Amino acid sequence: MNAIPPMIPAAVATPIPVPLATMTDAAFALTLGLLLLAPMAIAGVALINTGLGRSRSAAQAMLGNLALIAVAAIVFAFVGASFAGSLGSAEIVLHLAGKDWSVLGFGAFLLHGLNAAAPQSQLAVLFEFLSVAMVVLLPWGSGADRWRLAAGCTSAAIIAGLVFPLDAHWIWAGGWLSALGTNFGVGAGFLDAGGAATVHVLGGLSALAVVWIAGPRRGKFPKEGLSTAMPGHNATYVLFGCLLALVGWLAWNTAGAILWAHAPLAALPGTAINTLMSASGALAATYSVTRFRFGKPDASLCANGWLAGLVASSACAAFTSPVESLFVGGVAGVFTPLLVEVLELALSIDDPTGAITVHGAAGLWGLIAAGFFAPQPGQLLAQLIGVAALLGFVFPLIYLLFALLNRLVPFRVDPDGERMGMDLHEIGGGAYPEFVIHRDESYR
Amino acid sequence: MKYAGLLVMPAGFFLTIAALALFPDPARRLAFVLCGLAVIGMGLVVAVRGHMLPRGAERP
Numbered sequence: 142m143n144a145i146p147p148m149i150p151a152a153v154a155t156p157i158p159v160p161l162a163t164m165t166d167a168a169f170a171l172t173l174g175l176l177l178l179a180p181m182a183i184a185g186v187a188l189i190n191t192g193l194g195r196s197r198s199a200a201q202a203m204l205g206n207l208a209l210i211a212v213a214a215i216v217f218a219f220v221g222a223s224f225a226g227s228l229g230s231a232e233i234v235l236h237l238a239g240k241d242w243s244v245l246g247f248g249a250f251l252l253h254g255l256n257a258a259a260p261q262s263q264l265a266v267l268f269e270f271l272s273v274a275m276v277v278l279l280p281w282g283s284g285a286d287r288w289r290l291a292a293g294c295t296s297a298a299i300i301a302g303l304v305f306p307l308d309a310h311w312i313w314a315g316g317w318l319s320a321l322g323t324n325f326g327v328g329a330g331f332l333d334a335g336g337a338a339t340v341h342v343l344g345g346l347s348a349l350a351v352v353w354i355a356g357p358r359r360g361k362f363p364k365e366g367l368s369t370a371m372p373g374h375n376a377t378y379v380l381f382g383c384l385l386a387l388v389g390w391l392a393w394n395t396a397g398a399i400l401w402a403h404a405p406l407a408a409l410p411g412t413a414i415n416t417l418m419s420a421s422g423a424l425a426a427t428y429s430v431t432r433f434r435f436g437k438p439d440a441s442l443c444a445n446g447w448l449a450g451l452v453a454s455s456a457c458a459a460f461t462s463p464v465e466s467l468f469v470g471g472v473a474g475v476f477t478p479l480l481v482e483v484l485e486l487a488l489s490i491d492d493p494t495g496a497i498t499v500h501g502a503a504g505l506w507g508l509i510a511a512g513f514f515a516p517q518p519g520q521l522l523a524q525l526i527g528v529a530a531l532l533g534f535v536f537p538l539i540y541l542l543f544a545l546l547n548r549l550v551p552f553r554v555d556p557d558g559e560r561m562g563m564d565l566h567e568i569g570g571g572a573y574p575e576f577v578i579h580r581d582e583s584y585r
Numbered sequence: 586m587k588y589a590g591l592l593v594m595p596a597g598f599f600l601t602i603a604a605l606a607l608f609p610d611p612a613r614r615l616a617f618v619l620c621g622l623a624v625i626g627m628g629l630v631v632a633v634r635g636h637m638l639p640r641g642a643e644r645p
Binding site for chain 2: 237238240321325327353357362488489490519522525526528529530532533534536537540541
């Protein structure tokens with residue numbers, strides 16, 4: 142019988158070398174250009190968040206999108222980038238079972254040394270800035286119509302200062318999940334070139350924590366009968382947001398493939414095509430499912446399906462074939478409308494934008510699909526370990542932090558504010574001041 | 586119920602970590618990781634049930 146290696150952890154701050162500048166000038170310029178296009182995905186998600194909420198909360202929703210991005214960027218620049226560790230310098234390592242487990246970066250604060258860092262490291266930090274901006278928007282949409290702006294901003298600070306950097310370090314910056322291949326011979330380590338785990342699953346799990354803590358919108362789940370339908374106020378915003386998101390996602394996935402999967406430039410058109418195939422497969426599947434279930438295709442659910450296909454592609458577009466991408470997107474497109482329905486009708490989860498399904502569940506599916514389709518043997522195990530870390534450690538951590546925060550800064554607006562709308566209550570003016578405001582039947 | 590489920594979930598995560606540390610054999614490792622995921626799933630189910638709203642007369 143093999144002797145069990147010692148499992149005594151010891152936390153130390155170890156200097157680590159700055160990654161070598163292996164990137165050519167052409168690759169650097171291309172990646173920078175792609176990253177400057179990637180905010181289109183953030184703009185798309187912001188429009189979707191606003192369009193799927195109510196008209197009386199639209200201005201608060203859009204202002205919240207901007208405010209949360211601002212808070213996240215500032216906090217990430219101050220402390221988050223240090224913990225993410227993409228600039229190198231030092232990291233906290235546990236010595237466990239004879240192996241080094243890098244659990245957190247511990248570099249200089251305030252982005253000190255950014256200008257002197259290798260070009261690849263600078264691009265990695267820019268990628269992380271965009272990623273954290275996307276992560277904080279996902280729970281904001283799920284908490285629409287009842288989540289206070291102040292609570293949203295403080296939650297964004299927690300995500301950007303601690304939770305996202307932890308994830309980013311584990312997966313992108315040489316942490317223990319990315320080192321599963323070298324340390325334990327498990328595939329090529331956890332693969333997540335486009336941010337399916339670091340951005341979307343993290344955002345989806347944060348959305349679930351917010352929805353549970355803030356509770357459903359007033360009147361959503363009456364004592365008797367099923368839930369009350371509360372459709373989004375502007376389908377055009379939502380569908381145009383999906384088109385914007387496609388542009389951003391093409392840039393996001395190709396930039397991620399260069400940075401995290403070290404894909405050659407010749408492989409990038411394939412990555413972009415796979416992204417489009419995944420979204421297309423998902424939309425076709427959701428269209429068919431909603432057409433079959435309701436007699437007509439549902440615009441809001443089709444938008445959710447399209448986005449779920451894009452999210453699933455984030456995990457595996459860098460190395461799947463177009464047909465495999467179509468399959469991955471198709472599966473996401475089938476389960477998205479069904480899961481949205483189950484969460485709302487069976488589990489009393491009021492998620493106006495569907496972020497828990499679209500980003501959380503589709504992201505998890507993409508990560509597992511990456512395990513099936515990656516060329517390295519043993520990759521599925523690496524992906525499953527990553528999924529276990531996200532669900533078993535990161536989610537309870539987010540819930541705990543948000544539950545503590547809720548005691549200091551209450552998440553939910555008071556009933557009066559919810560009745561008059563978040564626009565009037567929180568920012569003193571509506572998004573559509575010339576519109577006639579209809580009486581809300583759910584308050585009778 | 587809410588918190589019990591959320592406390593069970595990290596136990597599943599530590600099972601997967603234990604699988605990495607204890608089993609060099611890929612098949613055993615995969616089996617242990619799947620057990621860890623099953624524990625996480627059970628914790629999630631308990632947490633979901635703890636957060637569900639009671640229906641009808643059961644609701645205060």
